[in-house]
Every structure is written in structure tokens, then in C-alpha cells.
Amino acid sequence: MKFKSNILILVLLAVFIVCSVQSVSAANSHNFTTDDNFDTKFADVVNGDTFTFKAGSYNLTSDYLINKKVNLVAENEVIINSGDYRFNFASESNGSSVKGFVFLGDSNNPKATTPIATTGPTEDITINNNTFKYVYDGVSFGRYATNNFEFTNNIIDGFLRDALNLGGGSGHGDVYIVNNIIKNNLSAKDGIAIAYKGSGNLTINNNTISNVIEAISINSFNAPDLNATVIIKNNIFDNVETVIEDPNHSEIIDSYNVFNNSGESSLTHTPKEPANIIINSTISKSSISKDGSVNYTVKITNSGNRTADNITLTITLPNSLKYVKTISKTTGDYKNNEWTITALDAGSSATLSLTLNAKSTGKQTIKSSSSYLNGNETTPKEGQTTTILSVNKLSTKITVVVAKSAILGSTSKFKITVKDKNGKVLANKNIKVKVNSKIYTGKTNSNGIATVNAKISNKGKYNVKISFAGTSDYSASSKSVQHKVTASDLKIAGVKRIGKNYIVKVKNIGDISSKSTKVAISFKTDNKPGVIQYATVKVKALKPGKTVSVLVKFYINKIYSSHKRNVIIEESKTFKEASYENNIISIRK
Missing domain, CATH: 2.60.40.10 (Immunoglobulins)
Known part of the structure; x- marks a missing residue:
């Protein structure tokens, strides 16, 4: 029976846990715009919610109680016109943060404005990267304990009473006030940059406090019997009447503070500058x-x-x-x-x-x-x-090996080597060879050599440009070489008729010797009027500038009809000539 009772208790406990878990709402992210209503947005807030305020100017129209852990984040420039109202953080808001806002009071009546306050003891509140202007108190935690509080990278510019009014009672957690600018006390009689009434460790580092009546007040007002350990380092006090008031003589660790036009204080000066x-x-x-x-x-x-x-x-x-x-x-x-x-x-x-x-x-x-x-x-x-x-880039150099001349119809071979200025050969580099407007390409091998073959179609002298375009590591380079393409060029220099025969004069006006060829004269016979026939004779090879005359005979037994006759040299085009235009002329019968 006892065993069954234990099982029943376990079952009931499991049901209770499941129901409890199901009743917890998950944290959400909310976007806040200038058109939104604060009461509506904060109505269903749950622990861990993040409210991202879009750029713009917002007006507080009443005090808003924050009784859950929330993160208030400003996106770009967000101005909160606080007026007479504030964000009040309750004890249930432990772990909340405020980041990136500009809290703006009335420059003509700053006494009405305290943008952030508490309604009870708080823990783990973080306030950073905000600006407070024209305020009575920038942040006031009044007489309530302030435990594990961080105030970093903020600016308080223009305050009437206390820029920071931090906790009292039995506060025991660490408080960090680091990398802030606190300046311009608006009161001519009183006003404290940092008023601390707790018993926990207080760290005041890397702040600039200027144009205030009193910079730091410790263990005053509501908690005269509480002592704190205070670290004050690397701060600048500029134009401050009283740097520190510590009636209960807290344990203060201080160093590297700078005092410009400021009153006497119990803070010591570091006797020896550190290594730098x-x-x-x-x-x-x-x-x-x-x-x-x-x-x-x-x-x-x-x-x-x-x-x-x-x-x-x-x-x-x-x-x-x-x-x-x-x-x-x-x-x-x-x-x-x-x-x-x-x-x-x-x-x-x-x-x-x-x-x-x-x-x-x-x-x-x-x-x-x-x-x-x-x-x-x-x-x-x-x-x-x-x-x-x-x-x-490393400079480069091109060297070229090519025959001075090539015969028309043959291939002109360019052997190109690319090296850097230290003599190192450059492999896998693209090369261009430009002959007139025509471009031939090649790529260097592992020895830095590219062989580019160019078949040039006309006789003449050419200025050939070889270029390497360069890379991210090597500069461009180029080189020009002279190259000549030679050819024979046979010309029918004259035709003379002697009876039924012809003497044909042939001249080589090219720059290299021709090959042996034939001279032919076309004709037609009456019995084959539709067929062109040829009388031919061999012509020996001619050196450049040489002329030869050959006799072309027509046999007596042939009957000729009236027709146009052509005298042709090298009709079959067995070798390349510079031009074939002067290889044919027309004659009368």
C-alpha cells in the first residue's frame, strides 16, 4: 500500500511540473516605433523580453513601471522626451538593461526630470551607452539597495542634483561606474556627480567628471554607518570644487587620477609614473x-x-x-x-x-x-x-630569335624568351606577335620560351611587335623586330609576232629566283571552236631582275579562226609569287 502511495505522489508531482512548465511564457523580441503606445506595448511583457526602439523621438506621458526583466535597446538615434515622467524599475526587474538612448529633459525646468528610477531594491541592472541631458537626477535609485549595478559608457550633460544617486540600506553587491562623462552641474549651490550610499564594492574607473560642485560622495545621507571598499582609478577631475566627500572614511584604493583646476581631496597622487x-x-x-x-x-x-x-x-x-x-x-x-x-x-x-x-x-x-x-x-x-x-612589379625582358626573311608561302617562326630582371625565366605567360593588324599568340613553356608561327600572306618588309601584357607580379614588356617576306614575281614584259609564231619576253621583278615554268598562248581552231587550246614553251628559272625571251611556235597545218588570244606565264601557279596580275596579257591574232 505504501508503494502505491509513493507512485501516486510521483505521478502528481510530474503532472504539476509539466503544467508549471507549460504556464511559463517564452521571451519575445518587440519592435517599438513612434506610433506605438507604451501602455499597449508593455501590457503583456514577460521576463527576458527585448524592446528595440526604432529611430525617432518618443514622449513619456506617464510613469512606466518595469516589473519584469527586460532589455530596452535603441536602434540608431532614439530620443526619449522624459518631461515629468520616468521608467521605474521594480525589484522584479532584476537583470534588466537600458542601452543606446538619449534621455532629454527641459533645459528651462530640469527639476522635473529623472528618466530612470527604482521602486525597490534591485540587482544586476545594466545601463550603458546612453546620454542624459537637462535632468534633476540622471539615474536615481534613492534609498533602495543597489546590487551588482553597471553604469558604463554613458554621458550625463547638465544635471541639477545628483547625476547618479545610487542606493542605500543594505546594498552589498558590486557597483561599476566606468568610462562615463559626467559634466555641467546646473546648480550653483549643490549637486553631486556620483552619490553612493551602499556597502558593497564601488569601482569608479576611466571617467571624466567636469564642471561640478562635488564629484563623489560616499556613505552620506541615509546610510552614515555603512562602509564601502572604493576603487578610484584613471579618472579626470576637471574644474571640480570638492573631489570626494567620505565622512565615514571608507577603504579607498586610488591611482592615476588627474586633477585639473580642482579642489583638495583625500585622493593621493601616484608617486611614480608606470612603465610605458x-x-x-x-x-x-x-x-x-x-x-x-x-x-x-x-x-x-x-x-x-x-x-x-x-x-x-x-x-x-x-x-x-x-x-x-x-x-x-x-x-x-x-x-x-x-x-x-x-x-x-x-x-x-x-x-x-x-x-x-x-x-x-x-x-x-x-x-x-x-x-x-x-x-x-x-x-x-x-x-x-x-x-x-x-x-x-618585377620588370621583364623579351628576347626574340627569328630569321631575317622568309619566302612567301612559308611559315615565319618566332622563338620568344621572357625573363624577369634577375634572369629568371617566366613560364606559362601569354605572348602576342603583331604583324600589321593581324595578331598571333603563344604561351611560354617551362623554359620561358614561346614559339609562334606566323604565315604572312604578302611580300614586303614588316616591323613585327612582340609583347607580354604583364601580370600582378610582373610588369609588361615588348620588343620590335624587322622581318622580311620575299617572293619571285614573273612578268610578261613584251610579246612580238613573227609570222605565225610569237617571241615572249619574261622578266623576274621579284627579290628571289623563280622556279622553271611555262609560257602558254591560248588559241582556238575552226574544227573545235568551243575548245581553248594552248601552245606552250618551257621557261628556265630566273634570278631577280633577269629577263628571258622564248619562241612560241604555231604549226602550219593548224587552221585558226579569229579570236582573242592570251599569253600566260606560270598558269598552274606551282610556286608563290608576289602577284599574279602581271602573268597574263591579251594579244590580237
């Missing part, structure tokens, strides 16, 4: 060609008053620059692009020089980044410098 590593880098040449080398020198100097420890300088090279060797170093070890130095005294310097080789062209950026301990802090400090090296 300055990096300078140079190169032996501002520009080189691809495959060239350059010397890179980096010098680090400790300009501070303390010893720099555990120094690491990382040299970041682009992929196109390769380390060749270390020329010199004054101290430390260098390997794998890192220069490590155990310590560098105040006022001392160290130098490292390297040889680098460029593998491709373009602007190359060499970056040197340092990390070191400055003697006052345990967190490493960092520095960086860059150097620009211009790597230019």
Missing part, C-alpha cells in the same frame, strides 16, 4: 620589387619611470612577406615572430633588425604589437605600430 613602452619601426627601403629583400628594424623604448617586465613584441607579417634572417638584436630572444624581453629599465631601449623577402606585389603592412607589465598594475598593457612597404 613606445614602439618605433623603420624599413631600409620604402619600396622594393617582387623577390627583393628589405631590412625591418623595430625599437622599443621605456619612457616611464618604472621597469617594464615580461615584454613580448609580436611581429605580424602579411603572407607575401617572408622572414629570412635576424640581423641583430640588443637583448632578449626572437623566434616564431615573437621577441621576448624579461625586463627593460626606465629610460632604456632595445632594438631588433630582420631581413624580409617579398613574394608578391602591393602595399604590405607590417604590424608590431607589444604586451608588458608596467610596474603598477597586474594586467598587461598593450601597444602597436605599423609600417607600410610597397612591393612593385
Whole structure:
């Protein structure tokens, strides 16, 4: 019976858990525009909701209670005209955040405006990247505890009472006020930039507080008996009457604060400036060609008053620059692009020089980044410098081997070699050979040689241009060569009739010898009037400029009818001539 009761209890418990899980609403993202109503948008808010406000100007028309964990995010420039109203964060809003807004009060009546406040103790509230202008209090958590609160990267410009009025009572969580600008107290009598009434750790770092009556007030007003541990570092106090009021003498850790035209305070000045590593880098040449080398020198100097420890300088090279060797170093070890130095005294310097080789062209950026301990802090400090090296294209040279002349009808062969200025042959590079308007192409082989064959169709002298267009790494180059195409050119220089025979004079007006050929005279007979017949005679090969006369006989037993006759030389075109136009003339019978 007891076993069954236990089973029943487990079943009921499982049903309860399932129902509980089903009753929890999931967080949602909402877009907020200037046309939306705040009451409607916030009506069904659940924990974890994000409200993204679109750019524009919004007017608060009443106080809005935030009783859930929400994220309010401004997209681009969002102005909240707060007027007399505010966002009130209840205790149930723990974990909420406000980011990117401009909260604007009335410059003529800032007393009415406190844009963000609380109605009870809060935890884990984050307010960052906002601007507050013309306000009574920028953020007021009144007398309520403020636990684990972050206020970072905000600007409060123009406040009447407290720029930040932070918690009281039993507050014990950490409070971070970092990287803010708080300025321009609008009251002539009172006004506090940061009023803190809690007992937790308070960090005030890297803020600029200017033109205020009082910068920091700790453990005052509602909590005179509470003590806090306060860290105040790297702040600038400019034109501040009272830097800090601490009636209960909290434990304050302070350093590196700057006081300009500000009143006396209990904050101390750091007696000794920390180490400060300055990096300078140079190169032996501002520009080189691809495959060239350059010397890179980096010098680090400790300009501070303390010893720099555990120094690491990382040299970041682009992929196109390769380390060749270390020329010199004054101290430390260098390997794998890192220069490590155990310590560098105040006022001392160290130098490292390297040889680098460029593998491709373009602007190359060499970056040197340092990390070191400055003697006052345990967190490493960092520095960086860059150097620009211009790597230019490598010049190239073309050489061409080609016969001075070629016979018309044959192939002109161009043997082209491409090398860079260092004599390295360039493989797989496209080459163009231009003869008049015609272009022939080729590509270099593994030996950097391209063979381009051109069949030139006319006799004459040619200025042939060979070119390489270049690549991302190699510059373009070209070369012109003279090339001649030669040919014989037979011409019928004259025809003389002697009876039924003809003496034909043939001359070679070309620039090379012709081959042996025939002279033919066409005719028709009466018995075959539709058939053209030829009387022929052989002609020997003629050297350029030579002339020969040949006798063409017509036999007596042939009967001739009246017709037009042609005298033709090299009718069959067995070899190339410069022109065939002067190989035929017409004669009378």
C-alpha cells in the first residue's frame, strides 16, 4: 500500500511540473516605433523580453513601471522626451538593461526630470551607452539597495542634483561606474556627480567628471554607518570644487587620477609614473620589387619611470612577406615572430633588425604589437605600430630569335624568351606577335620560351611587335623586330609576232629566283571552236631582275579562226609569287 502511495505522489508531482512548465511564457523580441503606445506595448511583457526602439523621438506621458526583466535597446538615434515622467524599475526587474538612448529633459525646468528610477531594491541592472541631458537626477535609485549595478559608457550633460544617486540600506553587491562623462552641474549651490550610499564594492574607473560642485560622495545621507571598499582609478577631475566627500572614511584604493583646476581631496597622487613602452619601426627601403629583400628594424623604448617586465613584441607579417634572417638584436630572444624581453629599465631601449623577402606585389603592412607589465598594475598593457612597404612589379625582358626573311608561302617562326630582371625565366605567360593588324599568340613553356608561327600572306618588309601584357607580379614588356617576306614575281614584259609564231619576253621583278615554268598562248581552231587550246614553251628559272625571251611556235597545218588570244606565264601557279596580275596579257591574232 505504501508503494502505491509513493507512485501516486510521483505521478502528481510530474503532472504539476509539466503544467508549471507549460504556464511559463517564452521571451519575445518587440519592435517599438513612434506610433506605438507604451501602455499597449508593455501590457503583456514577460521576463527576458527585448524592446528595440526604432529611430525617432518618443514622449513619456506617464510613469512606466518595469516589473519584469527586460532589455530596452535603441536602434540608431532614439530620443526619449522624459518631461515629468520616468521608467521605474521594480525589484522584479532584476537583470534588466537600458542601452543606446538619449534621455532629454527641459533645459528651462530640469527639476522635473529623472528618466530612470527604482521602486525597490534591485540587482544586476545594466545601463550603458546612453546620454542624459537637462535632468534633476540622471539615474536615481534613492534609498533602495543597489546590487551588482553597471553604469558604463554613458554621458550625463547638465544635471541639477545628483547625476547618479545610487542606493542605500543594505546594498552589498558590486557597483561599476566606468568610462562615463559626467559634466555641467546646473546648480550653483549643490549637486553631486556620483552619490553612493551602499556597502558593497564601488569601482569608479576611466571617467571624466567636469564642471561640478562635488564629484563623489560616499556613505552620506541615509546610510552614515555603512562602509564601502572604493576603487578610484584613471579618472579626470576637471574644474571640480570638492573631489570626494567620505565622512565615514571608507577603504579607498586610488591611482592615476588627474586633477585639473580642482579642489583638495583625500585622493593621493601616484608617486611614480608606470612603465610605458613606445614602439618605433623603420624599413631600409620604402619600396622594393617582387623577390627583393628589405631590412625591418623595430625599437622599443621605456619612457616611464618604472621597469617594464615580461615584454613580448609580436611581429605580424602579411603572407607575401617572408622572414629570412635576424640581423641583430640588443637583448632578449626572437623566434616564431615573437621577441621576448624579461625586463627593460626606465629610460632604456632595445632594438631588433630582420631581413624580409617579398613574394608578391602591393602595399604590405607590417604590424608590431607589444604586451608588458608596467610596474603598477597586474594586467598587461598593450601597444602597436605599423609600417607600410610597397612591393612593385618585377620588370621583364623579351628576347626574340627569328630569321631575317622568309619566302612567301612559308611559315615565319618566332622563338620568344621572357625573363624577369634577375634572369629568371617566366613560364606559362601569354605572348602576342603583331604583324600589321593581324595578331598571333603563344604561351611560354617551362623554359620561358614561346614559339609562334606566323604565315604572312604578302611580300614586303614588316616591323613585327612582340609583347607580354604583364601580370600582378610582373610588369609588361615588348620588343620590335624587322622581318622580311620575299617572293619571285614573273612578268610578261613584251610579246612580238613573227609570222605565225610569237617571241615572249619574261622578266623576274621579284627579290628571289623563280622556279622553271611555262609560257602558254591560248588559241582556238575552226574544227573545235568551243575548245581553248594552248601552245606552250618551257621557261628556265630566273634570278631577280633577269629577263628571258622564248619562241612560241604555231604549226602550219593548224587552221585558226579569229579570236582573242592570251599569253600566260606560270598558269598552274606551282610556286608563290608576289602577284599574279602581271602573268597574263591579251594579244590580237
